[in-house]
Amino acid sequence: xxxxxxxxxxxxxxxxxxxxxxxxxxxxxxxxxxxxxxxxxxxxxxxxxxxxxxxxxxxxxxxxxxxxxxxxxxxxxxx
Amino acid sequence: xxxxxxxxxxxxxxxxxxxxxxxxxxxxxxxxxxxxxxxxxxxxxxxxxxxxxxxxxxxxxxxxxxxxxxxxxxxxxxxxxxxxxxxxxxxxxxxxxxxxxxxxxxxxxxxxxxxxxxxxxxxxxxxxxxxxxxxxxxxxxxxxxxxxxxxxxxxxxxxxxxxxxxxxxxxxxxxxxxxxxxxxxxxxxxxxxxxxxxxxxxxxxxxxxxxxxxxxxxxxxxxxxx
Numbered sequence: 001x002x003x004x005x006x007x008x009x010x011x012x013x014x015x016x017x018x019x020x021x022x023x024x025x026x027x028x029x030x031x032x033x034x035x036x037x038x039x040x041x042x043x044x045x046x047x048x049x050x051x052x053x054x055x056x057x058x059x060x061x062x063x064x065x066x067x068x069x070x071x072x073x074x075x076x077x078x079x
Numbered sequence: 080x081x082x083x084x085x086x087x088x089x090x091x092x093x094x095x096x097x098x099x100x101x102x103x104x105x106x107x108x109x110x111x112x113x114x115x116x117x118x119x120x121x122x123x124x125x126x127x128x129x130x131x132x133x134x135x136x137x138x139x140x141x142x143x144x145x146x147x148x149x150x151x152x153x154x155x156x157x158x159x160x161x162x163x164x165x166x167x168x169x170x171x172x173x174x175x176x177x178x179x180x181x182x183x184x185x186x187x188x189x190x191x192x193x194x195x196x197x198x199x200x201x202x203x204x205x206x207x208x209x210x211x212x213x214x215x216x217x218x219x220x221x222x223x224x225x226x227x228x229x230x231x232x233x234x235x236x237x238x239x240x241x242x243x244x245x246x247x248x249x250x251x252x253x254x255x256x257x258x259x260x261x262x263x264x265x266x267x268x269x270x271x272x273x274x275x276x277x278x279x280x281x282x283x284x285x286x287x288x289x290x291x292x293x294x295x296x297x298x299x300x301x302x303x304x305x
Binding site for chain 2: 008009010011012016018033036038039040041042043044045047
């Protein structure tokens, strides 16, 4: 299981989760667009670091997310 | 100096056509097929709603907008509702932030620096507001910023009021607030031409990025048109 986290966006304490690009239960390729967040006047798309299945989304659309939080979890493909 | 940046002047152009050009350029830049570039444009009247925007901030009815021929588009940039139209210079840098060692916050501040320097070129002293990104003259807004970043490559950018229509801005609460809008023409003896404003904005952006911005041949358009 791999945690989904925000990359370093700079001096950002908190973002707002705009939307998940994939639903819980869906599989993603490495580098696929996973979730979009917004901070002041800027939106940013977080990509999946690894291929697998999104098994948990810890925040819903519209919710505030601390910059260091785990956004979700990806179950890594076997083999 | 790191790299030359290509300038692609789109001129007076419909918002959707310019957005398509941005997305083409972004796709090419993301694949590493082209270098960083900057598109400039002046749009036909249009309202756009960013990710945190709401149609509640629209102060006129859809019927009125239809009569005026002003479309409304939801877009992926950050921020609320805004207006673009004649007399407003729009600057869309398509930059790879990773290659430039920039993060999201530093990039927004860099765009603010460029907006403030552009105003300064015409003798206008604008300032930033730590809580509300943009360029302000007193409590009035001279320029707005709103960006989108995917694959660490930027889309959208900033809009500077050179001699914009105040009555059109009155159709909205920009970014959800009761904000008074101001243009360079309200603050200068002689109204700068759009070309002068564009030149000043490109010079300011070039200085902020530390790279020359030069006229290009828009080779990315040919590469994506088939």
